[in-house]
Amino acid sequence: MLAETICSAVSAAGLGIAALTAYRKRFLAATRIAAYSLVPVGLVMTGVVAWATGIVFKPTVWAGFAVLGLAWLLFVTTRAIERRGAGAGEGRQKQPKAAKGRPAQEAVAPAASVPSLGDGARSRPTAAAAPAEDFSDIEAILKKHGI
Template structure:
């Protein structure tokens, strides 16, 4: 750089930490148009060398800078980059931010330690339920289905059960609806 070419206040302003220039419409329009033109030229070359698909894909990428500028998304993208850059600069040079990062790390470590301590102490809820004896499950709906035929109900269980609905005819089984109705009656749902 040539000494004295730029005033010292401009150099000091541009070199301060976290500096990102503001969005300038007039300087970005020619830049976006230039990027689009270069992309279109590259797309034409890609079409000639690699075929139609590569050329059309290049045109699609080439139109993005101008479309971002025209929709205002380029300014939004610029603001996001500017904010992130400013945050990173403040992160690097600010002891307060480093203290906040340290506190965040301590909170994460404490959370993990509390989970390990809870698991070791046995505060975790039981994941398996105790199975019921087969005699208790005779009159209940179970996920495993009806009890096996080898399990015989006791006399008390037989007396406490309501009488089954009479069958329509001997030798015929009741229909599915009769069975469902019987199950609902046993559980008091009518």
């Protein structure tokens, strides 16, 4: 009985903190905090100590698994939103604004986007010269990606 009361109080406090976080317009963090705070209630409702004896016959056990599933769904949803970049307002640094007359982001290797076709006057290399190929285009790609 005491463990259930403590877990319920911890969950209530966590949901309160999540509400305050949502009030501050930090919705992803609030959803994550709410998911963490639902876990103790879900564990209490599932009856972790004696779950094997009454799992089929207690509706509260299935409700507890539903709450744990909801918590898992909230975790997965917030991670997916965060990876897509929709949560750019939380925890990410703002991009510096571009000066007048300059592009917002400069290319890392501007010459890398230009094809290296040469002057076209060269003939095809012979079979003996194959190992000494020109790797400048590969180097340009690697420089473009910072490698």
